Each structure stands twice: as structure tokens, then as C-alpha cells.
Amino acid sequence: MKKIKNKIVAFVKGDESNGRIKWSLYGRVWREIGQPYWKWLAAGIIFTILAAGAEAYTITIVQQVVDKAFIEKSLTAIYWLGVQVIVAFGAKGAFTYAKALIMSKGGLLASANLQKKIYKHMTHMNLARFYSDGIGKNLNYFGVQAGAVLNLVTGTVIKVVQNVATLIMTLALMFYYAPQMCAVLMFLAPAIMIPMVVIMRKRRKLSRQSFGIANNVSQQLNQTLHGIKTIQAFAAEEREEKKFAHVLNSSMNNAYKSTQANALRSPLMEFMISIGLCIAMIMGGHFIASGTISTGDFTAFLLALTAAYKPAKSITSTGDTLQHGLLAAEILFNFLDSEPDIVDAPDARELTAKNLSVGFHNVSFAYNPTEPVLTDINLQVPAGKVCALVGPSGGGKTTMFNLLERFYEPQTGKITINRTDIRKYTLKSLRENIADVSQSVFLFNGSIEDNIKYGRPDATHDEVVAAAIAANADGFINEFPDGYKTSVGEGGGLLSGGQKQRIAIARAILKDAPILLLDEATSALDTQSEKLIQAALNDLMRGRTTFVIAHRLSTILDADIICVIKGGQIVEMGTDAELCAQNGEYKKLRDIQFKTESKKTKNKALLPRVE
Ligand SMILES: Nc1ncnc2c1ncn2[C@@H]1O[C@H](COP(=O)(O)OP(=O)(O)OP(=O)(O)O)[C@@H](O)[C@H]1O
Numbered sequence: 001m002k003k004i005k006n007k008i009v010a011f012v013k014g015d016e017s018n019g020r021i022k023w024s025l026y027g028r029v030w031r032e033i034g035q036p037y038w039k040w041l042a043a044g045i046i047f048t049i050l051a052a053g054a055e056a057y058t059i060t061i062v063q064q065v066v067d068k069a070f071i072e073k074s075l076t077a078i079y080w081l082g083v084q085v086i087v088a089f090g091a092k093g094a095f096t097y098a099k100a101l102i103m104s105k106g107g108l109l110a111s112a113n114l115q116k117k118i119y120k121h122m123t124h125m126n127l128a129r130f131y132s133d134g135i136g137k138n139l140n141y142f143g144v145q146a147g148a149v150l151n152l153v154t155g156t157v158i159k160v161v162q163n164v165a166t167l168i169m170t171l172a173l174m175f176y177y178a179p180q181m182c183a184v185l186m187f188l189a190p191a192i193m194i195p196m197v198v199i200m201r202k203r204r205k206l207s208r209q210s211f212g213i214a215n216n217v218s219q220q221l222n223q224t225l226h227g228i229k230t231i232q233a234f235a236a237e238e239r240e241e242k243k244f245a246h247v248l249n250s251s252m253n254n255a256y257k258s259t260q261a262n263a264l265r266s267p268l269m270e271f272m273i274s275i276g277l278c279i280a281m282i283m284g285g286h287f288i289a290s291g292t293i294s295t296g297d298f299t300a301f302l303l304a305l306t307a308a309y310k311p312a313k314s315i316t317s318t319g320d321t322l323q324h325g326l327l328a329a330e331i332l333f334n335f336l337d338s339e340p341d342i343v344d345a346p347d348a349r350e351l352t353a354k355n356l357s358v359g360f361h362n363v364s365f366a367y368n369p370t371e372p373v374l375t376d377i378n379l380q381v382p383a384g385k386v387c388a389l390v391g392p393s394g395g396g397k398t399t400m401f402n403l404l405e406r407f408y409e410p411q412t413g414k415i416t417i418n419r420t421d422i423r424k425y426t427l428k429s430l431r432e433n434i435a436d437v438s439q440s441v442f443l444f445n446g447s448i449e450d451n452i453k454y455g456r457p458d459a460t461h462d463e464v465v466a467a468a469i470a471a472n473a474d475g476f477i478n479e480f481p482d483g484y485k486t487s488v489g490e491g492g493g494l495l496s497g498g499q500k501q502r503i504a505i506a507r508a509i510l511k512d513a514p515i516l517l518l519d520e521a522t523s524a525l526d527t528q529s530e531k532l533i534q535a536a537l538n539d540l541m542r543g544r545t546t547f548v549i550a551h552r553l554s555t556i557l558d559a560d561i562i563c564v565i566k567g568g569q570i571v572e573m574g575t576d577a578e579l580c581a582q583n584g585e586y587k588k589l590r591d592i593q594f595k596t597e598s599k600k601t602k603n604k605a606l607l608p609r610v611e
Pocket residue numbers: 131367368373392393394395396397398399400439
């Protein structure tokens with residue numbers, strides 16, 4: 001009893017260990033993917049049934065040809081039947097054509113809608129989840145999973161309808177022409193069904209595994225494409241080839257095992273059908289001899305029997321695609337159901353003020369619960385002031401920016417803007433009020449102008465040029481033959497590090513936001529360019545609340561507040577003069593840098609100029 005109960009529960013709730021699918025999934029796939037396009041589906045199904053009807057009709061024509069033309073030898077009947085053959089096949093062709101067009105259009109609409117939904121979800125996703133999933137997995141939601149789910153709704157559903165309709169019609173014809181024989185053949189049905197179910201179960205397990213394997217393949221591919229330069233620089237091509245061959249092997253094994261199971265299906269079915277045919281022929285011979293059945297009826301019965309074979313075989317294989325699609329739907333819905341944690345509070349309001357003060361209040365944060373990154377950060381930056389964050393690498397400086405922009409949420413404490421918790425502002429307005437030049441600049445594959453305009457798409461060309469001039473970028477941009485229309489390549493790969501940084505600065509200047517975050521914004525520039533941009537940045541900082549992260553202390557000496565961040569804590573805070581007087585960490589850093597810098601300038605005079 002308990003066993004039966006467990007089986008029912010597993011059937012309804014699904015069971016990952018044996019790949020069983022949740023029952024509710026069928027409904028959800030229908031509601032979310034099929035239902036919005038039900039008109040297309042319904043029209044497709046109607047034409048499918050009509051085409052199946054036209055096909056079944058051709059069988060009745062053959063029966064008439066045998067009985068009327070061959071046995072009764074009526075020539076008029078044969079002319080009339082000839083016309084009917086043309087009409088029946090013509091109609092079948094027209095219905096099939098209409099079905100194909102309708103289903104394609106409906107499928108394309110459903111596909112675009114599903115992909116838009118995934119895209120929207122993806123762009124709002126928490127960075128933490130996004131990074132832990134990896135790009136390969138995220139890409140597969142679009143390709144592998146979305147494709148399988150759509151195939152399910154548009155292709156498989158239609159195929160099931162088509163096959164079931166044809167099967168019902170052919171079975172009906174078989175019953176109509178020779179019910180006695182059907183009664184005997186019905187006993188063969190379980191012998192066909194049992195091995196089919198076993199094969200289906202095996203393939204379901206393999207199907208579930210195949211999605212994980214597909215993720216590994218695209219993850220490896222993606223890593224290779226992004227890291228191609230590093231791979232070549234370390235001459236690691238062979239190592240990567242081996243890794244790729246390894247993931248491909250597991251993909252191949254999975255596909256092969258699946259084929260092995262599938263390859264059994266056809267011969268098994270054909271064997272069963274041959275037994276059926278043999279029985280039918282022997283019985284038919286006896287029935288015709290005893291006059292219980294006419295030759296035409298028997299011929300039509302045999303035709304219907306062979307016509308039933310095709311849809312019956314197809315139904316078992318569509319069962320597989322159905323399972324594959326449902327498993328894909330399960331993965332896709334899991335993703336679409338994952339709510340981003342960082343969202344607007346129900347009472348969130350717009351951040352509209354222009355003078356913004358920023359405060360960190362007892363902020364502690366860890367990316368992974370076991371490794372604290374920031375501990376008890378307290379910092380108050382009045383509106384329009386400049387706060388510099390300095391300190392050793394890995395101290396947590398960039399993390400403070402990440403928290404201020406709400407890419408991550410502190411575990412304890414709060415960050416405020418104008419004394420209000422930033423979680424009380426809408427995410428959109430918060431980020432619109434912050435311009436950032438990050439440590440690793442990312443540019444979109446498009447023109448320089450589009451990249452500079454990214455924070456303010458409605459900016460005019462003149463405004464773009466003004467921002468580029470301020471960022472000391474106008475000069476090099478004009479040297480390109482296409483000027484501002486020059487393509488920057490994938491991730492800005494066609495530009496130098498310093499050029500990318502200047503475009504990022506121009507982008508921040510044009511965004512014209514009251515809070516400015518500069519994370520090593522000029523680190524990739526030569527001293528000359530840095531000096532020029534520094535002047536522009538000083539202009540830009542005026543009236544804005546600015547946070548500057550800099551390893552080169554010469555750029556932050558004038559900051560209103562300098563914080564030394566070490567091991568996730570603020571160990572010193574004050575102006576340059578105050579911190580020098582303290583004679584602590586900051587003074588140490590400062591002394592080391594100015595000593596080496598003065599050495600460098602001295603040495604430079606002696607060295608030949610290499611640029
Ligand atoms: N996305 C992330 N997930 C997990 N850990 C991270 C992540 N980003 C940074 N860390 C870890 O957090 C710590 C602080 O990193 P952070 O980038 O804030 O340092 P930083 O002070 O900006 O260093 P640098 O001067 O080198 O840029 C480091 O130990 C780093 O390994």
C-alpha cells in the first residue's frame with residue numbers, strides 16, 4: 001500500500017533520481033508558453049487533423065478500387081475514384097502546407113517571447129548568482145533549454161496530435177473493415193508497449209544528464225573564447241584541447257547511450273508488427289476463403305494496419321522529445337523562478353536630490369559567509385566632498401563601491417545617501433545618480449560614440465565630443481579613420497588599456513551624476529595623460545560627492561578625506577596632512593611611493609627614451 005502511495009507521490013511531484021517529471025509542469029508549460037499562442041496552435045491542430053483525415057480517406061479509396069474496379073470490374077467507378085485520389089492528395093498537401101506555415105509563425109512568436117523573458121530575467125539577475133552560474137550555463141538557457149521547450153510546444157504537441165489522429169483513424173478503419181481480426185491483434189499491444197516504456201525511462205535519465213553536460217561544453221567554449229590570449233600566451237592550447245575533448249567525450253557518450261536505447265525501438269516494433277501481420281495474413285486467408293470478409297475489406301485492413309505502424313512508432317519517439325522538452329522546461333522555470341534578492345523595496349522612492357552625502361554605518365560584508373571582506377566600516381562623506389580609499393590590494397576598496405551601487409547587500413549595517421538607507425531608493429534612480437569608472441573597463445562592441453553615450457543615450461554629438469575632450473580622448477579618437485564611429489571590438493579589445501580608460505572617463509563625464517566613483521580610473525595612463533585627465537577629473541569632481549580609489553597617492557593628496565583600508569577595515573582616516581602627522585600606515589605608503597617615484601624620475605633622465 002505504502003509502495004503504491006510512494007509511486008503516486010513520485011508521479012505527481014516528480015523524482016529527480018530516476019528523471020521523473022513533475023506532473024504540474026505540463027500545466028505550467030501550457031500556461032506560460034502554449035496558451036498565449038493557443039489560436040496558432042488550434043489552427044495548426046485543425047489543419048493537422050484535416051491532413052490526417054485526407055490521408056485516411058485515401059485508404060478508403062483503395063478499398064473501393066479493389067472491390068469495385070478489380071472485383072466488380074466497373075470502369076466508371078475507377079474514373080471517379082481516380083478523381084478522388086487527386087482531390088484527397090491535393091487536400092492533404094494544402095492542409096500540410098497551411099499547418100507548416102501556421103506552426104512556424106506561432107513557434108517563432110512563442111520563441112521570441114520566451115527568449116525576451118529569459119533575457120529580461122537575466123539582466124536583472126543578482127551578480128552573485130550570475131557569476132556563480134557562469135556564462136555557459138546562462139547562454140544555454142537561450143539555446144539548449146529554450147529550444148527544447150519550444151520544440152515541445154510547437155513541434156511535439158502537433159506531432160502527438162497528428163499521430164494520435166492518424167492512429168485513431170487507421171484503427172477505426174481497421175475495426176470497420178475487420179473487427180474480428182482487431183480483437184485478436186489487440187493482445188499484441190502490451191507486448192509492444194512494455195519494451196517502449198523501458199526504453200523511454202532510460203532515455204529520460206540520459207536526457208536529464210545531457211543538460212548538465214551541455215553546460216560544461218559551453219562553459220569550456222566560453223572560457224576558451226574569452227581567454228584565448230592567455231591560453232596562447234601560456235602555450236596551453238594542448239591542455240585546453242584535452243579538457244575540451246574530455247567534456248565532448250562525455251557529451252558523446254551520453255548521446256551514444258541514448259541512441260543505443262533508441263536504436264532498439266524500431267527493430268523491436270517492426271518485429272512485433274511482423275508478428276501482427278503474419279497473424280493477420282493467416283486469419284485473413286481463412287476469413288476470405290470462408291467468405292466472412294471481402295478481398296477489398298481485407299486489403300484496406302492490411303493497408304490501415306501498415307499505416308497505423310508509422311504513427312504508433314512516431315508516438316513512442318515523440319514521447320522522448322516530450323520528456324526532453326519537459327526536463328528543459330523544469331530547468332528553465334527554476335531559473336525564471338529565482339527571484340533576484342536585490343530589488344526595490346515596496347515603499348522605495350526616487351532619488352531626486354542633487355547634493356548627495358554618503359554614509360557607511362557599521363557595514364560588514366562577505367561574498368562567502370566564511371570569509372569576511374569588510375568589517376564594521378563607518379564613514380561619512382558630506383555632499384560635494386572627495387573621499388579617497390587607499391590601501392593594499394584585496395583590502396576591500398572595490399567591494400565598498402559594489403555595496404554603494406547595490407550590486408551586493410551588506411550583511412549588517414547600512415549605507416545611506418542623504419541620511420536615508422539606499423535600500424529605500426529605487427535601484428534605477430540610485431544607479432542613475434552614480435557614475436563609475438571601474439577598475440576593469442568594459443566597452444560594448446559598437447562605436448566609440450555609442451560607448452560614450454551609454455549612460456545618456458539622448459546626448460548630442462557635440463556633448464559626446466565635449467566629454468571626450470575633457471577625458472583627453474578626443475585626440476586619439478580623431479586619429480582613427482572613422483573617428484567617433486570607430487568600432488571598439490569585443491569588450492573594447494581593439495583599443496589600448498589607456499584608450500579604454502579614457503572612453504570610460506568620457507562616459508562618466510557625460511553621465512553627469514552627483515556621485516562619482518573612480519576605481520583606479522587613470523591607472524593605465526602615462527604620467528602625461530594622467531596629469532591632463534586629472535585636471536579634467538578635478539573639474540568634474542567639483543560639486544560632486546566623489547570616491548576615488550588610487551594606488552598612486554599623488555592623485556589623491558588633495559582629497560577631503562583619505563581612508564586607509566586594510567584587511568576589510570578602515571585603519572586610518574583624515575586629510576593628507578593629518579595622516580602624515582599620525583605617522584602610521586598612510587605615511588609608510590606615501591614615503592615608499594614618493595621615494596620610488598623620485599628615484600624613477602632621476603633614473604629616467606639617464607635612460608634612453610623607449611616608448
Ligand atoms: N565577486 C567576488 N566574489 C567573491 N569574492 C570576491 C569578489 N570580489 C572580490 N572578492 C574578494 O574580496 C576581497 C576584497 O576585494 P576587493 O576587490 O574589494 O579588493 P580591492 O581593495 O579593490 O583590491 P585591489 O586594490 O586589488 O583592487 C578580496 O579578497 C577578493 O578576493
